[in-house]
Structure formats: structure tokens, C-alpha cells
Amino acid sequence: MTGQVRGVQLARLLGQWHALPGRRRSPDYAALAGAVRGLLADGRLPLGVRLPAERELAEALRISRTTVTAAYRQLRETGHLASRRGAGSWTMLPGNHRVASTGLWTPLDDREMIDLGVAALAAPPQLLAAARAAAEDLPRYLGGAGYHPTGIIELREAVADGYTARGLPTSADQIMVTSGTQHALDLVLRLALAPGGSVLVESPTYPNALAALAGRRARITTHGLAADAGWESDLLLGSLRQTRPKLAYLIPEFQNPTGHLMPASLRERVVAAAHAVGTDLVIDESFVDLPLDGTELPPPTATFDRHSRVVSIGGMSKPYWGGLRIGWVRASAPQVQRLAAVRVGVDMASPVLDQLVAVHLLADAPAIVADRRTQLAAQRDALLGALAHRLPDWRITVPRGGVTLWAELDGPVSSALARAAEDVGVRLAPGPRFGLDGTLERFLRLPFTLPAADLVEAVGRIAAVRYDLDRTGRQRWREPAVIA
Known part of the structure; x- marks a missing residue:
């Protein structure tokens, strides 16, 4: 089912459209059409x-219907709107242009490259001690086959205790250990989504989640996040009610890439709306351990679940180390058993030694995570300072946690900037990688997971190529390595 945006909702998204730059040089209808194109380009x-009927939008904006009619006509002429008499008008992009959301390439071993495509930290110093302790624990498991489809009991208990400490009582039977968060998502999709099923995602969102959905040939609809404010509650709930997707994939804690934090009130309303329309929620909690500046976290989304509609996924990659491929699923105990049955057709179990390492890291979690938060806050502030000094026209909402900034650029140049930056030794993840259909060209994700000196150096190089971008010829395309 195609979604619909009401007149008052579109008016809210358009905001002060009549006060946009260049407004006095263009008539009302052209300014309105330009504002709608901007919303499409931003995702x-x-x-x-x-879109709403012409009369409905005119009433919501308090302008004449003639102005809306002319704006819709211009949008049709530029290929941003398709209309059918008696049926309405639908948003589109010119020429059916699409950009693939996936893109995993083998990275070059180039030590001179500053890689801002991967939003992950280096291993903490405690990892070596945890690995040694895990090796000492390993003999206890060597007498068995080593297959634990839901994970070893020590790790499942440790993960369950973490949820309980956050106010969500959880038993080990509700936890399944996976080989990373991406593996957790893949297993949930295999169980809960038939090929071609409908899924609602945020825009922008995590590129590898889009790749997993593409692998299931999912029919994807999007909810566009505001760069400065995050979720528009009425539009998000309206999308659930109108499209009635089989699944919705959301990142409530320090959303990747925007860094937004979903308030408790919206979490509760989303769970209620999902239950009402029969939608299962897949909640990605990859960044839940990384609030900054003393930010207080809302309750877990699953706290509001009374009907086993919420499946939570998380892992060790962001707060600990991406090389430790340990993730998990939190669901009802019957769902965990069904996931285990699905898993044996993919892989038998996660490595026992890696799971033992994770047990020891989680036992030392308070110290490790506190150090990570201090490190990330300092690196974030260094990146913000460099951007304010070298690229003051870029707009950035300071995230209250997580590991990324979502920068609104001074023009739709994200992909071109990424190509140019590659030539000066900086690898970037351009905005379109985080959306569908070629949108988000005015945005760029910038992780602050590298040392402060590297981040400042990277911004200097980016600024240099940005200022030259409009005066140089087309750059040769070099595919980025991994976006994570």
C-alpha cells in the first residue's frame, strides 16, 4: 500500500518554505515546488x-489553490511528481534514478588513508587480558562438541543481566548469541520476513541494514528524520498505520547516522501502533552503551511491549571492538528457539572462545564503557571544533551519544566530495549510502571514532577539496571500502 502524507503533515515538514534563500527572486509556486524537491533530496x-490534494494543502499552508496547482505542475515537469486523474499525485525522482544502498568493498591496506567510512573504535586495552582469561576458561568446553546455537550460558546470562539492569527484566532463555549485530538482523529477517515482505525504515538509516533487506527483496518504505529534531511522531505513526508493514527496523538510541535519541513517549506510542496494525519491531541497540555528556537514557523500547512484538538486537562492536564478532537477539523464549532452528541452516554457533572473551569484557563493562565515553566526547568535540573553524557553513546538530555526526552540507555535493576526498587520503561515507533512490546528497556522516589529531587533519583535507570542488573537472570514481 502506498503511504499518504496529509496536508498538515506536509505543511509541518515544509516549515518556513516562503522564507528560503532566493525566495524574493521566484514566485510562490516555484518556491513551494523547490521546497518539496528539497524534502525529497534530503530523504x-x-x-x-x-501528496495531499491541492485544496487540502492550500488550506494547510493558507495560500491559494492556484499556487499549489502551479507548484504541482512544476514538480511533474521536473520529474518529481507523477499524477493520475482521480487518483492523486505521488512523489518520485527524475528518470526513475536509483542508487544502490549496499556497497561492501575490500579495503586497501593504506596506512596513509584516514578512514571515516567506518564508525567503530579500536580495541580497548582490556581486550588482551580478557582474551588470556578466556583461554584459561576454554578447557571447560573442550570435552563437548562446541556447538551452542543460542550461545554459551555464561554469556547469555551476562547479556540478560544487562537488560535487567536497564529496567527490562530478562532471562537467559530470552537471549540468543550471534556473530555480530548484522548476523542478528539477518536471522530475524529470515524468521520474520518472507521474500518481498514490506518493511518500514528510517531515512537515513544504517546502509548494511538496507543491504540485508535487499537480500530479502523487501519492499521498503521510509520515514524521513529531520536533521535537527529526529522523528516526526505523527508521520511515523501515520506511516505504520497506512502502510501496515510486516516489520519496522528502528534505531532509537543515538540513531545511525543522525545520533538522535527517541523519547520514551514516542517509544511507547510506536509499540502500541505496531501492535494495532500487526507490525513486528526490530530495535537496533548498537549504540545504547554510549550516551555522552551525562545523557539519561529512556527505557528500552521492549519495556512497552506486552505482545512479543519487539525484537531487540545489539552487540559488542561499537562499545568494545568490531573484530570481536559477538552480537545478540533479545526476544521471547519461543522466538529464540525458532531463531536457533533457523540458524542451523546458516551457521551452527558462534565461536566459544570469542564468547568467553565477551563474558570477561562484560564483567569489566563499567570501567571500559566509562573510558569509551570519555574518549568519544573528547574526539567529538575536536571534530566539532575543526568543522566550525574550517567549514562554518555546514550545519550540525550535536549528538547526545553514539559515535557519529550527521553534517548538512552547503550544497548537494556529498558524493562528489567523497570522490574528491579519496584523492587526498580521506575515505568518506556520502549521504546517499544511508538512504534510497539517490536522496541525501546534502548530508555526510562523520564518525568521531579516530584520534582527535586524525579527525582535525581529515577536516583540513576535506575543506581544501570542498573549496576547489566547483572549479575542478570530474573526479575519477573510487569505491569506498566498508561502511559500518
Whole structure:
């Protein structure tokens, strides 16, 4: 089912459209059409959504219907709107242009490259001690086959204790250990989503989640996040009710890439709306351990679940180390058993030694995570300072946690900037990688997981190529390595 945006909702998204730069040089209808194109380019207005009728939008904006009619006509002429008499008008992009959301390439072993495509930290110093302790524990498991489809009991208990400490009582039977968060998502999709099933995601969102959904040939609809404010509650709930997707994939804690934190009130309403329309929620908690500046976390989304609609996934990659491929699923005990049955067709179990390392790291979690938060806050502030000094026209909402900034650029140049930056030794993840259909060209994700000196150096190089970008010829395309 195609989603629909109501007149008051579109008016809210458009904001002060009549006060945009260049407004006095263009008539009302052209300014309105330009504002709608801007929403499409930013991903805040999804593609394939039906716009309000001309009269409805005119009333919501308090302008004449003639102005809306002319704006819609211009949008049709530029290829941003398709209309059928008696049926309405739907958003689109010119020429059916699409950009693939996936893109995993083998990284070059180039030590001179500053890689801002991967939002992950180096290993903590405690990892070596945890590995030694795990090796000493390993003999206890050597007498068995080593296959534990749901994970070893020590790790499942440790993960369950973490949820309980956050106010969500959880038993080990509700935890399944996986080979990373991406593996957790893949298993949930295999169990809960038939090929071609419908899924609602945020825009922008995590590129590898889009790749997993593409692997299931999912029919994806999007909810556009505001760069400065995050989720528009009425639009998000309206999308659930209108499209009635089989699944919704959301990142409530320090959303990747925007860094937004979903308030408790919206979490509760989303769970209630999902239950009402029969949608299962897949909640990605990859960044839940990384609030900064003393930010207080809302309750876990699953706290509001009374009908086993919420499946939570998380892992060790962001707060600990990406090379430790340990993730997990939190669900009802019957769902965990069904996931285990699905898993044996993919892999038998996660490595026992890696799981033992994770047990020891989680036992030392308070000290490790506190150090990580201090490190990330300092690196974030260094990156913000460098951007304010070298690229003051870029707009950035300071995240309250996580590991990334979502920068709104001074023009739709994200992909071109990424190509140019590659030539000066900086690897970037351009905005379109985080959305569908070629949108988000005015945005760029910038992780602050590297040392402060590297981040400042990277911004200097980016600024240099940005200022030359409009005066140089087309750059040769070099595919980025890994976006994570």
C-alpha cells in the first residue's frame, strides 16, 4: 500500500518554505515546488508517497489553490511528481534514478588513508587480558562438541543481566548469541520476513541494514528524520498505520547516522501502533552503551511491549571492538528457539572462545564503557571544533551519544566530495549510502571514532577539496571500502 502524507503533515515538514534563500527572486509556486524537491533530496519526504490534494494543502499552508496547482505542475515537469486523474499525485525522482544502498568493498591496506567510512573504535586495552582469561576458561568446553546455537550460558546470562539492569527484566532463555549485530538482523529477517515482505525504515538509516533487506527483496518504505529534531511522531505513526508493514527496523538510541535519541513517549506510542496494525519491531541497540555528556537514557523500547512484538538486537562492536564478532537477539523464549532452528541452516554457533572473551569484557563493562565515553566526547568535540573553524557553513546538530555526526552540507555535493576526498587520503561515507533512490546528497556522516589529531587533519583535507570542488573537472570514481 502506498503511504499518504496529509496536508498538515506536509505543511509541518515544509516549515518556513516562503522564507528560503532566493525566495524574493521566484514566485510562490516555484518556491513551494523547490521546497518539496528539497524534502525529497534530503530523504525527509519518502518516494512513492501520495501528496495531499491541492485544496487540502492550500488550506494547510493558507495560500491559494492556484499556487499549489502551479507548484504541482512544476514538480511533474521536473520529474518529481507523477499524477493520475482521480487518483492523486505521488512523489518520485527524475528518470526513475536509483542508487544502490549496499556497497561492501575490500579495503586497501593504506596506512596513509584516514578512514571515516567506518564508525567503530579500536580495541580497548582490556581486550588482551580478557582474551588470556578466556583461554584459561576454554578447557571447560573442550570435552563437548562446541556447538551452542543460542550461545554459551555464561554469556547469555551476562547479556540478560544487562537488560535487567536497564529496567527490562530478562532471562537467559530470552537471549540468543550471534556473530555480530548484522548476523542478528539477518536471522530475524529470515524468521520474520518472507521474500518481498514490506518493511518500514528510517531515512537515513544504517546502509548494511538496507543491504540485508535487499537480500530479502523487501519492499521498503521510509520515514524521513529531520536533521535537527529526529522523528516526526505523527508521520511515523501515520506511516505504520497506512502502510501496515510486516516489520519496522528502528534505531532509537543515538540513531545511525543522525545520533538522535527517541523519547520514551514516542517509544511507547510506536509499540502500541505496531501492535494495532500487526507490525513486528526490530530495535537496533548498537549504540545504547554510549550516551555522552551525562545523557539519561529512556527505557528500552521492549519495556512497552506486552505482545512479543519487539525484537531487540545489539552487540559488542561499537562499545568494545568490531573484530570481536559477538552480537545478540533479545526476544521471547519461543522466538529464540525458532531463531536457533533457523540458524542451523546458516551457521551452527558462534565461536566459544570469542564468547568467553565477551563474558570477561562484560564483567569489566563499567570501567571500559566509562573510558569509551570519555574518549568519544573528547574526539567529538575536536571534530566539532575543526568543522566550525574550517567549514562554518555546514550545519550540525550535536549528538547526545553514539559515535557519529550527521553534517548538512552547503550544497548537494556529498558524493562528489567523497570522490574528491579519496584523492587526498580521506575515505568518506556520502549521504546517499544511508538512504534510497539517490536522496541525501546534502548530508555526510562523520564518525568521531579516530584520534582527535586524525579527525582535525581529515577536516583540513576535506575543506581544501570542498573549496576547489566547483572549479575542478570530474573526479575519477573510487569505491569506498566498508561502511559500518
